[in-house]
Amino acid sequence: MIVDNGTRQPLIIAGVFEGMAGVAGGFVSFIPNRAGKAPGKAGAGILNGVPVLLKPTKDADGPFWTSRFEVIE
Amino acid sequence: MLTLLLAAGVIPEQSGVETGVFDVPDERVAVAAKLQAAAAMGTGIPFGAARWQQPFDPADHLPYGFSFDAVLEEGETISEVELIALSSAGAALGVIIDQEAGFAPVVDDDGGRRIQIWFAVDPAMQDTAPFDAAGAQVPVTFRILTSKQHRLERTAVLTVRQL
Numbered sequence: 001m002i003v004d005n006g007t008r009q010p011l012i013i014a015g016v017f018e019g020m021a022g023v024a025g026g027f028v029s030f031i032p033n034r035a036g037k038a039p040g041k042a043g044a045g046i047l048n049g050v051p052v053l054l055k056p057t058k059d060a061d062g063p064f065w066t067s068r069f070e071v072i073e
Numbered sequence: 074m075l076t077l078l079l080a081a082g083v084i085p086e087q088s089g090v091e092t093g094v095f096d097v098p099d100e101r102v103a104v105a106a107k108l109q110a111a112a113a114m115g116t117g118i119p120f121g122a123a124r125w126q127q128p129f130d131p132a133d134h135l136p137y138g139f140s141f142d143a144v145l146e147e148g149e150t151i152s153e154v155e156l157i158a159l160s161s162a163g164a165a166l167g168v169i170i171d172q173e174a175g176f177a178p179v180v181d182d183d184g185g186r187r188i189q190i191w192f193a194v195d196p197a198m199q200d201t202a203p204f205d206a207a208g209a210q211v212p213v214t215f216r217i218l219t220s221k222q223h224r225l226e227r228t229a230v231l232t233v234r235q236l
Contacts, residue, residue, distance in 0.1 A: 001091070001154045003172050006164025022165025025214075029161035031203060060118075061232075062209040063202075064162045 013045035013054065023047070028054070029066045039065045044072070090153050093179030095189050097138035100127040102187070103229035107143045118160075118212045122228040130236040131194040131204045134171070139215050139229050140187045149221050150185030154178060156216040156226075157190060163211035166203055167195030168233060170213070188215060192231065208234020 006024030011017060015036025022029040028047060032039045039056050046052070047069060056067040103123040110121035125137055141151065157170055157178055170178065171191040181187040190213075203209045211233055216226040 001178065002156045003170050003178065004156065004158040005169045006159050006161055008164060022161040024159055024161040024164045027161040029165045059210060061207060064209060066161060
């Protein structure tokens with residue numbers, strides 16, 4: 001049995017978020033803490049030092065924005 | 074050496090399933106629906122996922138249950154729990170599924186159709202703002218193999234908020 005509790009990793013999204021985000025199963029979740037840009041407009045960020053493509057959407061309930069992420073090669 | 078022998082299939086990998094007493098009241102048991110509704114619930118949450126009725130306070134340490142009873146056929150039981158996975162939102166909040174001895178996930182030893190897990194929250198995160206008011210939605214995914222070799226994956230959503 002595998003119990004996957006996910007991880008917390010540093011995420012930087014210019015104008016949207018800088019801090020520790022939750023990562024699990026190809027998704028990243030964060031609560032915006034910068035006001036320079038609308039979170040839904042964020043298309044990319046740096047996750048644990050690696051550039052990633054993002055497409056965040058607000059969770060229906062609760063404060064989180066969640067996105068699938070793809071590593072930019 | 075043992076790893077190599079397991080990988081080569083010389084020694085069969087021990088799978089099996091941990092069983093134990095399922096001691097969870099109904100309000101803390103989410104039930105996988107036989108026919109799942111197609112209602113959107115948010116990014117990363119499957120449409121129509123089950124819900125735990127009882128919210129979880131971040132300072133709690135309590136067992137919650139997930140029932141496959143409605144999904145399994147008559148006489149069918151859980152023969153292996155392959156995966157229990159928390160969402161990225163849960164990881165961000167320090168929510169964990171406890172794996173310590175005595176609190177690790179078990180399959181109901183009376184019927185073998187339900188799973189019991191214990192939730193906890195990292196003490197350093199228990200007083201953070203996301204748990205205020207309506208709190209946060211934390212999906213948990215269960216993937217099982219049954220006695221009829223059916224593989225099933227279902228998700229339930231836990232509300233974590235200050236109570």
